[in-house]
Amino acid sequence: MLIKKPSQLSLNENEATPETIYKQRRTILKALGITVAGLPLAQTAQAGLFDSFGKKDKPVDKRRVLTSESSPYSNRALSLTPEDKVLQYNNFYEFGTDKSDPAARAQNFKTNPWNIEIGGLVSNPITLGYEDIFKSFPIEERIYRLRCVEAWSMNIPWLGFPLASLLRKAGPLSNAKYVAFETLYDPKQMPGQASRRLGGGIDYPYVEGLRLDEAMHPLTLMSVGLYGKTLAPQNGAPIRLVVPWKYGFKSIKSVVRITLTDNQPPTTWNLLAPNEYGFYANVNPRVDHPRWSQASERFIGEGSIFSSRRQPTKMFNGYEAQVASLYQGLDLKRNY
C-alpha cells in the first residue's frame, strides 16, 4: 500500500459533525420511534430534522436512515471519528489511489440493484438482492476501531449483521475451511479498474479471504451502513466486510460474492506485494511493515488530519481478549 503525499486532501474542519451531535440525533430518533429504513431520506418527514442538525451547502445525501439494535460487541467508550472524515478520507482503489478520490469519483456508483451470492462449499447457496441485504438480519450498531496498515486509524459506528449469521444460513459443509470475498468488477463504473495507473496496479476484482473460524467470529461484520445511515459508495456500499482486529485492507468493500472453499484464497494485497502484506494481516504493533513501524498510529479525530495525535497501536487492534485464542500456536511474525 502506497503512502500518499497529503497535499491532495481538502478536508474542511468546519464540516466536522461532532459525535455529540450524532449521539443526540440518535437519541431523538429513538425517542420518536422513527423507523424509516427503505425510504430515501429526502422522502421522509424526518428529512427536516436532519437538516436542522447538518451543515449547509452539503450535496444531496442519498444515504437512507437505518434503524439498529444495540450490541454487546459495540465499544461505546470510543470517541468517534467525525462522520465527514469517515466519508472523505478513504481507500477504495477502484476509484483512485488518493484518499480524496473515492468520495470525488464514486458519487454516481450504482448500488441498487445489487446481488451478493454466497456459494461454494455450502448446502444452501444464497443470493441476496438489494432489499434483502437490509431485511434478512437484524441490523446492529457496532462501534469499532479501524486500523489501516498505513498507520492511521479511526473509530467508526458501523451498522450491520454478523457474517456468521449469513454463513449459517448458507450452511457451510464440513470440508469448508476458508471464505473468499470478491468486490464488484465493473470498469465502466470504476475508473481504477479501467486504468492500471488510476487503480494502483491492482489486478481487479479486489479479492480477500478469511479462515472459516475468523469469518464465524462474532466480531466479524457485514456492514451495510455507518453513522445511522446506509453506506456511502466510497465506504463500500451497499455491503462490505469489517474485521476490526485486522488491517483495514482485509475489510473488502462492495462485495458481490462470498465463496466457501477448502483452500486458502488469494488476497489482493498479498498478490501485489507478498513480502509486505500477508494473508492474516492481524494488527500487531510488534511486527513492523518492511517500510515503516506499526508500533503507533495517527488517530483521525476532530480537527485537521495532519495534526492528528499519535497513539500506541494495540495488539489485535484492541480485540486481543476476544480473538487471541484463534491464533494459539501460530507464529505471528511469519504469518503476518
Ligand SMILES: Nc1nc2c(c(=O)[nH]1)N[C@H]1C(S)=C(S)[C@@H](COP(=O)(O)O)O[C@H]1N2
Ligand atoms: N474493494 C476494495 N476494498 C477495500 C479497499 C480497496 O481499495 N478496494 N481498501 C481497503 C483499505 S486499505 C482500507 S483501510 C479500508 C478503508 O475503508 P473506509 O474507506 O470505509 O474507511 O477499506 C478496505 N477495503
Ligand SMILES: [Mo]
Ligand atoms: Mo488500509
